[in-house]
Amino acid sequence: MxxxxxxxxxxxxxxxxxxxxxxxxxxxxxxxxxxxxxxxxxxxxxxxxxxxxxxxxxxxxxxxxxxxxxxxxxxxxxVAGMIEAITGVAAAVGPQRVRPGPRDAAMRVARVCYDHLAGEQAVAMLDRLVARQVLLRDDKEIRLGPSAASHFAAIGIDVASKARRPVCRACLDWSVRRSHLAGTLGAAILDKILLEKWARREKDSRAVIFSPMGRQAFERMFLG
Amino acid sequence: MxxxxxxxxxxxxxxxxxxxxxxxxxxxxxxxxxxxxxxxxxxxxxxxxxxxxxxxxxxxxxxxxxxxxxxxxxxxxxVAGMIEAITGVAAAVGPQRVRPGPRDAAMRVARVCYDHLAGEQAVAMLDRLVARQVLLRDDKEIRLGPSAASHFAAIGIDVASKARRPVCRACLDWSVRRSHLAGTLGAAILDKILLEKWARREKDSRAVIFSPMGRQAFERMFLG
DNA sequence: CGCATAGTTCGTCCTTTATCGAAGCATCGA
DNA sequence: TCGATGCTTCGATAAAGGACGAACTATGCG
CATH class of the missing domain: 1.10.10.10 (Winged helix-like DNA-binding domain superfamily/Winged helix DNA-binding domain)
Structure with missing residues (x-):
């Protein structure tokens, strides 16, 4: 009314x-x-x-x-963005959930957020990419650095913007309360991780579990 | 569960x-x-x-x-961001509301979004500031341009980041489906508009009504 | 053609919760 | 101290909607 x-x-x-x-x-x-x-x-x-x-x-x-x-x-x-926004408020407002449990622990480390990677790993990756100036960040905004194109081309990711969707976007992580990388670049990186079998999706969960080898490869690539 | x-x-x-x-x-x-x-x-x-x-x-x-x-x-x-996100989905999903009505028309032109300006006016302002390179935008991300500090200082807005909040942020406009300016800068500009009495808040509504004089001043300042 | 699997529709029960009037607290002004 | 105003709590009522079992439809497989 x-x-x-x-x-x-x-x-x-x-x-x-x-x-x-x-x-x-x-x-x-x-x-x-x-x-x-x-x-x-x-x-x-x-x-x-x-x-x-x-x-x-x-x-x-x-x-x-x-x-x-x-x-x-x-x-x-x-719609996905709306769900994340609500999740963020829910997480901020009440840690009244007891029992974090092993499932949640894995979720905090790495999980899928619609089409890209979220969690501590993802936050660390973004931090590192920014520190190396592959990506540039002013406050919450992210854009490609000069070396971004060649850097990502080397691992088989074409960074040239094609879709209407932004290439990189910040997405607030509800568990860590800091930003991780979304956008087409974020999606491409998740594809890469799963394609190379560095990690697998846990069944019936958003959790992403890295294998020991996969973790090393990921760290060499993005955290090195 | x-x-x-x-x-x-x-x-x-x-x-x-x-x-x-x-x-x-x-x-x-x-x-x-x-x-x-x-x-x-x-x-x-x-x-x-x-x-x-x-x-x-x-x-x-x-x-x-x-x-x-x-x-x-x-x-x-x-919380405000969550509400806007839900509003966005609601607007996108169903224009099943009939009767746009005069209230809604005014809302589409200019309204308050928590602490900053939204609506067609706000979208136009951001476009113009970007075109003049006072602000720089890559896709959805916004940051200050080189001339930003002096430009805003001239109208009494200190752009030096003080709070933890980002200075400028993009906020998706549910009526226009494009971004307008949020963050501390967006808030400061709304303050300025109301302080100078370029516009008044409609009672019991988020609508912001510009006076003829105010509109001119606003356009000179931000759309010129 | 007939059985099995995937999914929807229907009818009914039952919990949840939004609503308001009346009464109870609290704060202000004289 | 005594209304008056702003707001909350209580209790009763009514309505909305979520739950499931049983029956029905559709697709695939032999």
Whole structure:
């Protein structure tokens, strides 16, 4: 009964625990089926289906049907950004969660944030790239340094801006409370990490686990 | 029953229409009393009071008691950023609101976004400052240009970074879908506009109305 | 064609919570 | 000290919406 966009409608979609768990799961970047999301949210299939249709109707999800599988994914970076913003507030406002647990510890070290790497590793990487002046940062803004093109070309990443999306963007890390690298460059680096099998995705989690070899390679490449 | 920060808890706080209206009202940047917020949200005083204590408990608001008045305000820029992010998704997802109305038209032109200016005017200003190289922008990142210090000093704004907050930050405008200027510089410019009485705040709204004289002065200063 | 798997729809139960009137505190002004 | 105003707490009511089992639809496989 007031102005502007219907913010309560969107927020209440995220405000249900089952739906919040689904959205959080989808922050991993890969689309999931209804059954997987039901498991993830800890509800029955019918319940999950009902939630999913609400999220669809609200425009927060996209649906890709492949045979008898229906893959649900986040509707876009804007939605992902909103989830991260809410996560940030939730983390800042109340460490009233007890039991950090081993799952959370791994998440703090390295995890996927929609399409790029987040966590302590990612924050350290950005710090190092800035210290070496591959990237330049003024406060929270990041841009490419003079040596960036050749530096990333050497490891097979083309830094020439192609998409409408910014090449590098700062993304506030909810666990460390400092920025890590997002944007197409952040996404490309995560691709590289997984392609080279330096790390693997933990099943049913956003956590990213580096192998000992992979960690060395990553550190040589980005933290050296 | 899963990982990380309790995002559903925060989102459900914003997910109630009455509370959403209150938070939207507080995006104006000024703290308001419980009665004002009750009016704003269209609910009775007891109902508003109940909502406010929930928002307080959730850590989204701060409270300043002055005599028998109790002023509620947003807990900080992080909360404001979250609200803007949700607003952005809501605006992108569904222009299913009919009746844009005169209120909304004014809002699109110029409005307050927590502590800085947003809307078409603000977007135009940022564009112009970038074109004149007072500010430099790479994609979505903004930093000061060489002439920035002297340029802003001339109109009484000290650009030397003092607070922990970044001097300039990009903030995505939900109506125009492009960035405007936030950060301490954005806040200082809004202060200037109101101090010089180039514009006034519309009562009970985030809209900012420029006077004819004020508009000229503003354009001379920032769009010239 | 028939069975198995993936998913949605329907009907019903039940918890959650938003709402307001009335009464209770607290602070100000005289 | 005594109203008056601003706000909160209490108690009762009503409505919204989340949960699941059972039945239904659709796709794939043999």
């Amino acid at each position: 007031r102005e502007g966009p219907d913010i309560a409608r969107i927020a209440s979609l995220v405000g249900d625990p089952a739906r919040a768990n689904m959205l959080t799961a989808l922050m991993g970047g890969t689309a999931l089926t209804a059954s997987e999301l039901a498991l993830e949210a800890g509800v029955s299939l019918p319940t999950a289906s009902s939630h999913l249709s609400k999220l669809m109707e609200g425009g927060l999800l996209t649906l890709a049907s492949q045979g008898r599988h229906r893959y649900y994914g986040l509707a876009g970076p804007q | 899963r990982e990380g920060p309790d995002i559903a808890r925060i989102a459900s706080l914003v997910g109630d229409p009455a509370r959403a209206n209150m938070l939207t009202a507080l995006m104006g940047g000024t703290a308001l009393t419980a009665s004002e917020l009750a009016l704003e949200a269209g609910v009775s005083l007891p109902t508003a009071s109940s909502h406010l204590s929930k928002l307080m408990e959730g850590g989204l608001l701060t409270l300043a008691s002055q005599g028998r008045h109790r002023y509620y305000g947003l807990a900080g820029p992080q």
